[in-house]
Amino acid sequence: QAKPCKLRDERGMYLLVQPTGARLFRMDYRRPGTGKRNTLALGVFPDVSLRQARERRDDARKLIADGIDPATRRQAGRLADAESFEAIAREWHEKHKAKWTPSYAEHLLRRLEVNVFPYIGSRPIAGLLAPDILAVLRRIEARGVIETAHRVHQYIALVFRYAVATGRATADPTPSLRGAIPTVPKVHFASIKEPGKIGQLLRDLDAYAGHPVTRAALQLAPLLFVRPGELRHAEWAEIDFDKAEWRIPAHKMKMRAPHIVPLSTQAVAILRELEPLTGRRQYVFPSLH
Template identity: 35%
Template structure:
């Protein structure tokens, strides 16, 4: 084969035993192998381009393909299987498999549910299993990873086990792991989990401490976000990321769209007079940009981070006694005991999922007016605790 002196009209150039060099319309030179499949049909195999693949390398690839044919193996099918296997190995790497699982779940989860799952996977599971393949992950390794989560953050143990089981199940469905090869979690991995309630102020003394701690917090934006959480009992992630467009201060309503709710149902939140006043006071501070609570220094999110609210409560001495999510428990317990508000009204305010309920554009139950009255009474009660 005389490649160096070949002219365009000389192609294809044949080297023997099916190997030849073709010139494409774009002018590149590519190696091809003509061969007969084990079933008797003729086929072509691409071996690469010149000069990346030299004549010697092309001959070596040809000989390897002919050896496979002698064994009754189609070299093209063999190459395809090797690529698929390499892809499976790459996708079965735990970090990749976990990321793929999260990506699939994102569209079906509320933003806060996804954020929590992503945190558990990236902060705990992936570091522990980063060198592991979901194709070969065994029960011993899985239980060790869950035990490590429980040792550092007991409250996250149950969710970590649930997420790990989901990642493995997804790997089975995607063909990255053999059917039926599920993880057997040890009983102690279940029983050792801390199932305690989220810290919440439920006594009158504790409620007063929370109100006073919030009212004395120095940062006006964070303080206002904590007050809105306290007045409405909405989930902290929803409060921290509320955009101005969801608020109707004239009617005193906050319309939270379905995609921002854990229940995936849009929710109407009645705003007491105190909440409307603090939101109006925020307008000059935020310039009424997209978000009500703009990001503070060194925050990566375009709005206030919910973790900033947690940090503020801890800074005010409430660690272990009241958390940002605890405003919900505080309303459910104290408003029932101290104000005698009907539990169904409180459940409607908290937007807890109702089994068997038909989805609606907005969850306008018969408690609209009752909730408006209840939340105004709740705000007045809180103000009296200063």
């Protein structure tokens, strides 16, 4: 058929059949207060059944009987959803995740999904106060994961700053929570505190009699000062002997920015010695198994 066709049901509801074949449940009514005619969408068939459409129609008619425009109520609900903490947090995450590694972005969002959204996610962010945030952090603290509580506090603060900057909140309540959560117990890793013993450590590394690939990695660690994971995943394609540089691509870095590590004469010599052993492989330090 060339024109839309209305198949009437009852109490103002009908099925609108479009020329494309789409079938849409609709309801005509007069808006409370103004008396102007309006049409309310009730769903698309068959995703919404006839029974479900009638239930939605009846709910709308109850609102009309109470002097409430169902279309206005629906718009207010959508606006509230858009202004909720979860909606704004996900928007903030989407805006910034390109700067993070995929694993870090996923881990951050998961922490919010587990620790925050179930408790304040559906609430309008502008109405959240410091006690609301503290209640969320107290739940985490009760599990004994104090560091996670502090991390989540930081994430919530960043979401609030984004909400303030985009006009969805007027203030950030998180600064007033400083000191409300116990500090993270400090754990000191084994370290050399006497400068004279550093030389002995370097001599011990040079005297290591294990696999030469492992020995090279141990010798490079104090020369390059990179994270162990970054050193372990170094690739030969990233090493520039002519410029004496190791160029770590952005996707390997936590902050998603490329990083250049200068190579000292000693570092270049170690890599040159290692090249005949692993130079044909992708990684400078491939698995030994």
